[in-house]
Amino acid sequence: MSTTSEAFCALLDASDVASRRFNSLPSDLEEQDPVTFDQEEQAVCAASHDADLAEPTTWAEFTRLLEHMSYRGASAIDDDNANRLLLHARRLLEAPEEYRTAWDAALAEYKRLKAIFDDMPSGSDSEDEANEASLDALDTLIVDTPAPDFDALQLKMDMAQERCQDIPFSDEYAAAIRADVERLKQGVR
Incomplete structure (x- = not known):
C-alpha cells in the first residue's frame, strides 16, 4: 500500500x-x-x-x-x-492518459537509445556509454514509469526478465511491477 x-x-x-x-x-x-x-x-x-x-x-x-x-x-x-x-x-479518470503519455515517451526513449547501441560497431569507443544509456532508459521505463494497462505491464515484465537474465532480479523491478499490478487490479489505470 x-x-x-x-x-x-x-x-x-x-x-x-x-x-x-x-x-x-x-x-x-x-x-x-x-x-x-x-x-x-x-x-x-x-x-x-x-x-x-x-x-x-x-x-x-x-x-x-x-x-x-x-x-x-x-x-x-x-x-x-x-x-x-x-x-x-x-483526476482518477485523467490518470490513464497521463500514464499512457509517460509510458509512450519512456518506451520511445528506450527504443531510440537501444537502436543507437545496436547500430554501433562492436568495440567502438562509445559502445559502453551507449549501452549504459540504453540500460538507464530501460531502468527508467521499468522502475519509474507506471504501466498504463495490462499490455504495458506484460511488456514491462518481459523486459525486466530479459534484463535480469544473467543477473539477480532487481528488488526495484519487483517493487515497481508489484505496484503496477496493485494499481491496475484496483482499476486505476
Missing part, C-alpha cells in the same frame, strides 16, 4: 472509530454531562471533516469516501464535498 493510500485509510478509519465511539455514548449524556457530550461531538465532527478532505488514489478509495460522505443518505453531501468528489473523479 502506498503512503498516500495509508494516509487516506488512516483518516477514514479515524472517522469510523470516532463515529462508533460517539454512537456508543449513553443516550442521556447530553443531559447528564453536556461538557463531555460537546467534547465528543466536536471530536466526531473534526474526524469526519478530516476524512472529507482525504484524497483517494484509487476507485476503491473513491467509493469508500463517497460512502463516508453519504452515510446519512445522499442529502448529506454538501456542495463542498460534491465538488471535492467531482474533482477526485476527474
Whole structure:
C-alpha cells in the first residue's frame, strides 16, 4: 500500500472509530454531562471533516469516501464535498492518459537509445556509454514509469526478465511491477 493510500485509510478509519465511539455514548449524556457530550461531538465532527478532505488514489478509495460522505443518505453531501468528489473523479479518470503519455515517451526513449547501441560497431569507443544509456532508459521505463494497462505491464515484465537474465532480479523491478499490478487490479489505470 502506498503512503498516500495509508494516509487516506488512516483518516477514514479515524472517522469510523470516532463515529462508533460517539454512537456508543449513553443516550442521556447530553443531559447528564453536556461538557463531555460537546467534547465528543466536536471530536466526531473534526474526524469526519478530516476524512472529507482525504484524497483517494484509487476507485476503491473513491467509493469508500463517497460512502463516508453519504452515510446519512445522499442529502448529506454538501456542495463542498460534491465538488471535492467531482474533482477526485476527474483526476482518477485523467490518470490513464497521463500514464499512457509517460509510458509512450519512456518506451520511445528506450527504443531510440537501444537502436543507437545496436547500430554501433562492436568495440567502438562509445559502445559502453551507449549501452549504459540504453540500460538507464530501460531502468527508467521499468522502475519509474507506471504501466498504463495490462499490455504495458506484460511488456514491462518481459523486459525486466530479459534484463535480469544473467543477473539477480532487481528488488526495484519487483517493487515497481508489484505496484503496477496493485494499481491496475484496483482499476486505476
